[in-house]
Amino acid sequence: MNNIVFGQYYPTGSVVHRMDPRIKLLAVILYIVTVFFIKDYTMYGAILVFVLGVSCVAKIPLKVLLRTVRTIIFLVLITSIINLFFTRGGKLLVKWGVIKIYSEGIHHAVKLTLRLILLMLFPSLLTLTTTPMELTDAMESLMKPLKVIKVPVHAIALIMSIALRMIPILMEETNKIMLAQKARGADFDSGGVLKKAKAMIPVLVPLFVGAFRRADELALAMDARCYSSVAKRTKYKVMHLSVRDLVGGLICLAVFTVVFLNKYLWAFDSMILALFK
Amino acid sequence: MSIEIKDLSYVYSPGTPYASTALKSVSITINEGDFLGIIGKTGSGKSTFIQHLNALIKLQSGSIKVYDIDLTQKKPDLKKLRGTVGMVMQYPEYQLFDETVEKDVSYGPKNLGLSEEEIKGRVREAITLVGLSYDEIKDRSPFELSGGQKRRVAIAGVIAMRPRVLILDEPTAGLDPRGKKEILTLIKKLKETSSPTVIIISHDMDAVAENCDKVAFFSGGEILAEGAPRDLFYDDDLLARTEMEAPAIVKLTKALENRGVTLDSHPINKQEFVQAVKRWRDE
Incomplete structure (x- = not known):
């Protein structure tokens, strides 16, 4: 059963x-x-250092972490290009026909790029260091207060964990079906978009049929064991806080506080400078 | 000689924390006309091995030659290969997808780029070969057939490509005794009529002993032994090392031996066993 852990999880057993x-x-x-x-470049730098520091402690290779940024590279490019050309303000740097680039535009583009990359990096660290099941458990635990207003927290968590559990199974199934159709001469790699989409039909139909069959079987199996979402149940893995959580949490809190202070306390910069004098 | 494999090794997800070796320097030659049985416990590398024969897995190290197709080449002719080696996966009925049986069976030949007429002829032939009535079944949806019929249709989908080598991964899994017998009879028939070389993976030792003329024992990604079932299934040490069980006939012969009835040969199927017992009685 080496496929239970899937997606991004990168096990190193670190703190x-x-x-x-x-x-x-x-x-x-x-x-x-x-x-x-985040207000200025110093803070972008500081947060970047913080993220890289955490990934270092987590023993996640830089290559693996940066791979996650690849998925949003298009978004980053498009938004920063738009910002570059359409922001007015500051000094006019380049004027070439209708294209005008202002200094503000460059700042906007760079900051946006940094922001998007930072937004991708840290949550990626979460999925790299936490199994999807742990995440679901955490969400369930954090959503508990919502029970008061009759939100079916447990049912939501169950749906999430079943969905998560099904992903690797469906992936395996997709793989198997693709192999079977390849053996029958299917070609998934050549041709235009339309041809490629059409080539997927012999994979998708059996996949859907299989998914429904599985869902049926699972429901039956759960019914057979008298499953009820309202019953009170215990957990196999009980989460509890320890010293490392306290330390980790405090470090994060400290970093975030610095960013907020930097934004709202106008004298912050001079305070820091005074500290080093 | 139809398939020649030398020093085939394979590692899943190499260079990651999940890396696992599936095949270790496997070498085997499969001749035209062979009925090869591949046995071994789950995770011994059987499936990875046969998937190589159809280039479903990219060659990492070693060499594979299927007739004149050399898989070590950069761009082997995959279409030709898949027309030469037909692969019936485990539970092949789960790969059915089209609206009608006829359309589904013609999927493979269509991918080979054959003409309409040729495809029609092959589909009719394949459906008839697997023991179904073409006219009755061709316009029905494959999803409304019974389990055994579905499997036959799926096998027909491979047969319609007229492969010279037919590979079946656990063809009898999940079938009742009658279904098992029927599928095995069908495989034998296919070997005689359309695909002279057959390779099956099976956990059913009786079926392997009864039908195959050659067996290969897989264990830990290696072939521990290869030869006639008659020799290998009587090798207790080999069976123990590969964690396999002897076929019922072998167990019976050994049980007789323990009670003082020593047969003059090593029977491997029912007929041979009966003959041997008769000879013993007449002595």
Whole structure:
């Protein structure tokens, strides 16, 4: 059963991997908010150093971490190009026909690129160091207060974990069906978009049929074991906070606080300077 | 000689924490007309091995030659290869997809780029070969057939490509005894009529002993032994090392031996066993 762990998870057994997923999840949420409050390049640099530091502690190779950025490279390119050409303000640097590039535009483009990359990096670290099951558990635990207003927290968590559990199975199934159709001479790699899409029909139909069959079987198996989503149940893996969670959480909190102070305390820069004098 | 494999090794996801070796320097020659049985416990590399024969897995190291197609070449003729080696996967009925049986069976030949007429002829022939009535079944949806019929249709989909080598991964899995017998009879028939070389992976030792003229024992990604079933299934040490069980006939012969009834030969199927017992009685 070597396929249970899937997606991005990169096991190294580091401290970050062993941290409580709830703390990690909260840290990521806070981080995302924080990134939008970054004011200047120093803070972008500081956050980047922070992220790289965490990945270092997590023993995630830089190559693996940067691979996650690849998926948004298009988005980054397009948005920064748009910003570069359409932002007015500051000094006019280049004028070439209708194209005008202002200094503000360059700043906007660079900051946006940095922001998008930072937004991708840290959450990627979360998925690299946390299994999807741990994440689901963390979400369930964090959503518990919603039970008061009758949100079916447990059912939502169950749906998520079944969906997550099904992904590797469906991937394996896709693989198998693709191999079977390849053996029958199917060609998935050549031709235009339309031809490629058409070539997927012999894979998708059996995949869907299989998914429904599996869903049926699973429902039956759960029914047979008297599963009920309202029953109170215990967990196989109980999450509890430890010293490393406290330390990790505090470090994150400190970094984020610095960013906020930098944004809202006008004297912050001079305070820092005074500190080093 | 139809297939020649030398020093084939394969590692899944090399260079990652999940890397695992599936094949270690496997060499084997399969001749035209062979009925080869591949046995070994789960994870011994059987499936990885046969997937190589159809280039479903990219060659990492070693060499494979299927007739005149050399898989070590940069761009081997895959179409030709897949027309030469037909692969029936485990539970092939789960690969059916088209609206009608006829359309589904013609998927393979169509991919080979054959003419309409040729395809029609082959589809009719294949469906008839697997023991179904072409006129009755051709316009039905493959999803409304029974389990055994579905499997036959799926096999027909491979047969319609007229492969010279037919590979089947666990062809009898999930079938009842009658279904098993029927599929095995069908495979034998296919070997005689359309595909002279047959390779099966099976956990059914009785079926392997009964039908195959050659067996290969896989264990830990290697071929531990290869030869006639008569020799290998009587090798207790080999069976123990590969964690396999002897076929019922072999067990029976050994049980008789323990009770003092020593047969003059090593029977491997029912007929041979009966003959040997008769000879013993007449002595």
